[in-house]
Amino acid sequence: MSDGLVKPIAHASGSESSTTRMATRSVVIVGGGIIGTMSAYYLNRAGWRVTVLDKGTIGGGCSHGNCGYVCPSHVLPLAVPGALTSTLKTLFAKNSPLKVRPGFAVRNLGWFLNFARRCNRRSMLRTATGIQALLDSSRRLYDELLEAEKLEVEWDTYGLLFAFQTEKAFEHYAETDRLLSDSFAMPARRFDAQAMQKLEPALKPGSVAGGYLYTGDAQLKPDLLMVALRKLLAGRGVTFVEHAEMNEFATEGGKAVAVKSNAGDHRADAFLVATGAWTPQLTSHLGGKCPIIPGKGYSITMKRPKVCPTYPMIFEEHRVAVSPFATGFRIGSTMEFAGYDATLNRSRLQLLRDGASHYLNDTDAPAFEEWWGWRPMTFDGLPIIGRSARHENVLTAAGHGMLGLSMATGTGKLVKELLGGETTHIPAEPYSAGRF
Numbered sequence: 001m002s003d004g005l006v007k008p009i010a011h012a013s014g015s016e017s018s019t020t021r022m023a024t025r026s027v028v029i030v031g032g033g034i035i036g037t038m039s040a041y042y043l044n045r046a047g048w049r050v051t052v053l054d055k056g057t058i059g060g061g062c063s064h065g066n067c068g069y070v071c072p073s074h075v076l077p078l079a080v081p082g083a084l085t086s087t088l089k090t091l092f093a094k095n096s097p098l099k100v101r102p103g104f105a106v107r108n109l110g111w112f113l114n115f116a117r118r119c120n121r122r123s124m125l126r127t128a129t130g131i132q133a134l135l136d137s138s139r140r141l142y143d144e145l146l147e148a149e150k151l152e153v154e155w156d157t158y159g160l161l162f163a164f165q166t167e168k169a170f171e172h173y174a175e176t177d178r179l180l181s182d183s184f185a186m187p188a189r190r191f192d193a194q195a196m197q198k199l200e201p202a203l204k205p206g207s208v209a210g211g212y213l214y215t216g217d218a219q220l221k222p223d224l225l226m227v228a229l230r231k232l233l234a235g236r237g238v239t240f241v242e243h244a245e246m247n248e249f250a251t252e253g254g255k256a257v258a259v260k261s262n263a264g265d266h267r268a269d270a271f272l273v274a275t276g277a278w279t280p281q282l283t284s285h286l287g288g289k290c291p292i293i294p295g296k297g298y299s300i301t302m303k304r305p306k307v308c309p310t311y312p313m314i315f316e317e318h319r320v321a322v323s324p325f326a327t328g329f330r331i332g333s334t335m336e337f338a339g340y341d342a343t344l345n346r347s348r349l350q351l352l353r354d355g356a357s358h359y360l361n362d363t364d365a366p367a368f369e370e371w372w373g374w375r376p377m378t379f380d381g382l383p384i385i386g387r388s389a390r391h392e393n394v395l396t397a398a399g400h401g402m403l404g405l406s407m408a409t410g411t412g413k414l415v416k417e418l419l420g421g422e423t424t425h426i427p428a429e430p431y432s433a434g435r436f
């Protein structure tokens with residue numbers, strides 16, 4: 001399980017002739033989202049000298065306004081049997097939460113065909129094993145991180161409640177629940193309509209046919225996590241450089257020696273590229289394939305409703321997720337495959353409010369924040385965490401799709417292990433950049 005990139009450097013100093021100590025190794029991380037920043041945390045703790053560069057602001061990308069779920073329940077990839085038919089149906093539905101711009105689909109046909117090829121049980125189960133390893137390790141590591149560092153991130157562990165409007169959808173989900181329970185040891189608690197109302201009185205009477213509660217899931221406020229991590233790491237000597245866009249690597253003898261950015265060159269022993277949905281734009285500097293496309297999602301944050309839900313909830317039929325934070329209330333989701341389109345489409349935000357209004361009151365309060373982000377989507381649903389094909393001392397960690405927050409701690413630890421040449425705490429092969 002070991003794939004060491006930079007070997008620990010041991011040397012004897014004159015005055016310490018009999019003592020061998022480790023020289024400080026340095027790493028530059030490109031991309032200050034949750035993946036880059038969490039990797040910085042584990043590398044800093046392991047004694048690396050760490051610099052994080054971002055072309056915008058730290059935590060200003062997809063890691064800012066997401067729903068905040070840390071959800072080991074999300075074991076299954078998007079590519080499951082039947083996903084193609086249901087996707088095609090929603091594409092033609094008015095106001096569908098899933099949108100694919102035809103021109104974009106044509107330009108990225110390979111990605112969509114590869115996704116389609118994986119919509120079978122065998123692929124789903126194989127992929128899910130890799131997803132689960134990273135989700136489970138991350139969930140445990142979040143407990144350790146928050147206990148050790150006392151970060152103020154509005155962490156709560158009520159679990160995640162999947163709510164179904166119709167009897168048909170509720171009954172249909174029973175099959176998924178059995179699969180999660182039998183094959184992935186991920187049992188949920190099942191509630192009928194009456195029990196749901198008792199469990200979550202914020203639900204409009206009669207709005208749901210039933211639901212499933214995943215008690216191992218948790219929630220935090222993602223922007224607070226980014227701020228807290230940055231503050232913690234800056235206090236421990238990590239350097240953050242904003243508005244520094246990586247253009248290429250400077251190389252010597254086939255090895256990367258510096259990141260060349262519009263804010264100057266940054267030299268180091270090793271490099272981590274954690275640039276989320278933008279990673280394909282750096283493929284020519286990384287080598288190999290990088291099948292990541294942006295999957296745009298939206299969120300809207302407002303004041304807490306008068307009767308605010310206790311549980312984070314996903315309204316399955318409307319594909320809307322709600323996050324009740326201590327300091328606000330967020331409605332998020334939708335998936336748009338439209339390339340690097342950076343416009344804020346208000347009709348998508350209205351779709352979120354309308355979806356949530358079937359189940360909850362007060363979903364029309366003025367917004368504190370309207371937001372969109374590009375999820376870094378791979379077609380197989382697994383992130384890419386591994387050595388670059390071009391430079392032996394460059395690692396990529398990107399492509400975490402809909403689960404980057406949930407997988408961040410496990411990814412950070414894995415990155416630290418891979419860069420340090422250690423035995424990894426989970427098998428690293430499923431995430432290898434060479435699998436495509």
Ligand SMILES: Cc1cc2nc3c(=O)[nH]c(=O)nc-3n(C[C@H](O)[C@H](O)[C@H](O)COP(=O)(O)OP(=O)(O)OC[C@H]3O[C@@H](n4cnc5c(N)ncnc54)[C@H](O)[C@@H]3O)c2cc1C
Binds near residue numbers: 032372374407
């Ligand atoms: C609506 C929505 C809801 C979501 N909800 C959840 C959830 O509840 N739970 C969950 O686990 N996940 C969720 N996600 C997914 C999650 O937000 C992402 O998987 C995660 O944020 C990806 O993190 P990242 O660090 O890879 O990317 P980002 O946060 O996008 O960071 C990448 C950074 O790289 C920088 N960059 C790019 N190119 C360069 C360059 N050349 N030079 C320098 N810097 C560069 C960018 O500026 C950016 O800051 C959600 C996503 C959306 C859109």
